[in-house]
Each structure stands twice: as C-alpha cells, then as structure tokens.
Amino acid sequence: MGFLSNLVERLGPAQYVFGALVVTGVFIGLLLVFILVRRMLRRRYLEQRDRRTLVIRKQWDALVAGTYSPTQWRFDAMDRDIVESILTDRLDVCPPEEAAQLMRLLRTTGLLDTRIHEARALRGWDRRHALVSLGRMRAPEAIPALAEALDDPDAETRIAAVRGLGRTGLPRAAEPMLERLRFDTLQVPERPLLNALLNCCRSGPAVLVPYLRFADDRFRPLLARLLGEIATADLEEDLLLLASDPLAEVRASSARALARAKPRLALTALGNLAGDDEWFVRLRAVVALGALEDPRTIPVLIETLCDQNRYVRLRAAASLAALDGYLEEIIQQVLRTRDRYALQAFVSELERTGTLPRLVEALTDPTRQDYAEDALLGALRAGTQRHLLDAMARHPQAKTRKAVARLLARSQEQRLVPALERAAATSRSRREQRLARWLLAHLSEGGIERATQKMPV
Numbered sequence: 001m002g003f004l005s006n007l008v009e010r011l012g013p014a015q016y017v018f019g020a021l022v023v024t025g026v027f028i029g030l031l032l033v034f035i036l037v038r039r040m041l042r043r044r045y046l047e048q049r050d051r052r053t054l055v056i057r058k059q060w061d062a063l064v065a066g067t068y069s070p071t072q073w074r075f076d077a078m079d080r081d082i083v084e085s086i087l088t089d090r091l092d093v094c095p096p097e098e099a100a101q102l103m104r105l106l107r108t109t110g111l112l113d114t115r116i117h118e119a120r121a122l123r124g125w126d127r128r129h130a131l132v133s134l135g136r137m138r139a140p141e142a143i144p145a146l147a148e149a150l151d152d153p154d155a156e157t158r159i160a161a162v163r164g165l166g167r168t169g170l171p172r173a174a175e176p177m178l179e180r181l182r183f184d185t186l187q188v189p190e191r192p193l194l195n196a197l198l199n200c201c202r203s204g205p206a207v208l209v210p211y212l213r214f215a216d217d218r219f220r221p222l223l224a225r226l227l228g229e230i231a232t233a234d235l236e237e238d239l240l241l242l243a244s245d246p247l248a249e250v251r252a253s254s255a256r257a258l259a260r261a262k263p264r265l266a267l268t269a270l271g272n273l274a275g276d277d278e279w280f281v282r283l284r285a286v287v288a289l290g291a292l293e294d295p296r297t298i299p300v301l302i303e304t305l306c307d308q309n310r311y312v313r314l315r316a317a318a319s320l321a322a323l324d325g326y327l328e329e330i331i332q333q334v335l336r337t338r339d340r341y342a343l344q345a346f347v348s349e350l351e352r353t354g355t356l357p358r359l360v361e362a363l364t365d366p367t368r369q370d371y372a373e374d375a376l377l378g379a380l381r382a383g384t385q386r387h388l389l390d391a392m393a394r395h396p397q398a399k400t401r402k403a404v405a406r407l408l409a410r411s412q413e414q415r416l417v418p419a420l421e422r423a424a425a426t427s428r429s430r431r432e433q434r435l436a437r438w439l440l441a442h443l444s445e446g447g448i449e450r451a452t453q454k455m456p457v
Contacts, residue, residue: 150186151185169203258288335381420439
C-alpha cells in the first residue's frame, strides 16, 4: 500500500488519469461478471423450461381431456406459460373439434380470466403482452377487455389492442374498431388496422356494410378497399351501389370486389366502370374483367385495349391473351380497331406470355392445326413477323420450320420482304439464306400452290 501511495504522489496530476483508468477497469470487470452471470442464469432457466415442456408434452392428452389435474401446473408461473403457449399455438392450426376442447380448457382452468384481468389491470409492456395473448385465445369474452384498450392514451397499447382484436378472427371483434373509426376516435396506423379488420371480417364481410353506408369521405375508401378483398356474392346490391359512388377510390375498390364476389350483374357493372373518367378506375375494371374469365368480356376489353392510358391497354391485352380458346376471334377484332397502340400492346402480350410459341408448336398438331394457322395469320397481320421468321429459321424441329414457312408463304404478307432480303444477304447460315430466298420467291410470285413444294429446311 505504501508503494502505491508513493507511486500516486510521484505521478502528480497524472494520478487523476490513473484513477479514471482504475475505475473504468473495475466497471468493465463488473459488467463482464454481470454478463456471465446473466448468461448462466438464462441457460439454467431455458434448461429448466425445456425439461418442464417435455413433462407437459407427455401429459398433454390427459391435460386436454381433464384427467390431468390443473393444480399440478396452474399455480406455477413457468408451467402456466408453457401450457398457454402450447394452447394458443394449437388454436392457430387445429380443426374446429379440437379447438372446442382447447377453448373449454382455457375457460375451466382460468387462463382466459387471468389474461382478461391482466389486460385491464397491468400497464406498459405487460399490458401489451396480455392484449396480444388474449387475442390469440380467440374467445368472445376477450372482446370487451380488448375494446377498452383501444382508448388507452399510449399508442403502443392501442396498436396491441388492434392486433389482439384481429387475432381473434371474430366478426364481432371488428365492431369496436369500426365504431371508433366511424366517429374518428381510433388513433392507430392504417396498416395494422386494415390487417385486423381483414382478419375479423373475412368470415363475415356483411358486418362492414352498415358502417360503409354511413362512413364519411375520409374512411369510406378504406372500408371499400377492405370489402374488395373479402366480398361475397350475397352482397350484390351493396357492391353495385359502390360501383356508382362519387369517390373514384371507392369505385375502384368496387371493381375488385365485383371480381372476387362474381355476382350476376358483375359484367354489366364492370363494363360501366371500364368507361370511367378516372384512369385507375378503368384499370381496376379491366383487371376485374380479366379475372372473370368470361368470353362475354371480349367486346369491352377490345374497347379498353384502345384506351388512352398505357397501363389500361397493357392490362386489357393481358386479359385478352388469357382467353386462349378465343384467340382467333380476338385477333380479328383487334385488327378491325386499326389502332396501332392496341396492336402493339396485344402482340407484346402474346409474346410475353408465350402464347405465340404454343401456337407455333400447334401447327404440327392435326387437332389444333386449323385454329393455330388462323390465329397466327391474324397475329402476323397484327405485327408478329419477327417472331415467326425466327421460328421458321431457328426452330429445333424441321417439321415445325416447314409448317411455319408454308404459313408465311400462304399469307402473302409483303411486310416480310425487307426482313427476308436482309436475311438472304447477311445470314451466316446457308440454310437460312436458301430458306429466305425460297420464301421471297413465293411472296413475289404470289403462288400459293408452290408453297407446298419441297423447301430447303
């Protein structure tokens, strides 16, 4: 000690630096000890929990049946948490018969009552945890306690209450949120609110209708967007009313709802929406018409294929290309529009979806040959020369190359001539050069009969 005192005196002003280093070292050492002790205790706790989980799992069937006395686990905090965790996990995936047994166990053992009390009495993180756990139990008795937390001054608690109500999956659980939303007293972010309402109303979308009728312009688009995800055919009258709503966002959501519910008058309503003044309403209507997969939508989709908005044209082309069995008729109607942008959109969609390669393959199928030839001739006039010339020159099957070459020769399409002349002059493959010259000869002579003669394929 005397040595240390003399050393500190000789250090002079540096003794303060030395003292700070010593204190820092002591605190670092204590922190390391705390971390090691905490890790040791945590490991011990987890090992003990694993052992108790194994014991409870072995007795699970007896516990659910009621032959395993609740007094053996109910008053131990660790055992109670394990049982509740297993119960709520099973409720998420179990069939209705097992869910009834698990709900009876929650009620008879008092786990549900405990969580209800915690959701009302606790504060802070403990209350938020109780609210979410209460929602996972999916019990109607939990709805009043969860609804009370919607008025909590803490924002995190309100969000936890919304999530808890959403986890119940009960239509009744949506009513407290909708009531507060109607009077603008629910202060939570939109995304968790939408997710909760969607989960609650999925099994009973009719619960949204009364609130949707009386909602103001701020919240009606939100509720209409929600109804668009879960609508059913029995809401036909309400969906038709939404299709004529003064708000464009509501009309757009009604198009999605009509496509999902598919009521009797869906085609008529969507046809009207396809001519709406707002481009995004027309876009939603076109997407919904494509979802119907009904050939009666072809005239409306042909009209929207000429729409001034590019996105509407592209989605109309996608919907038309999906109607595979009516492709020949669609191509003819597209050609009659004489709209360059409509032709471009439709041909691009045919290439993107792989419809043209399938039609080319069908040329060698006797059962589909006539349909494929008519469809490809129409597509050729619509502007698919490049794809067909490429198939004629590079398709791996000689039979298919011959079929495409005969089809092009029979078409007498003079727009092929410049591309064939370039291929005959610049192609590195002698076969492609001879084939290009052969096709040029038939196109220039206009002889259909010679198109059946032997060709260099």
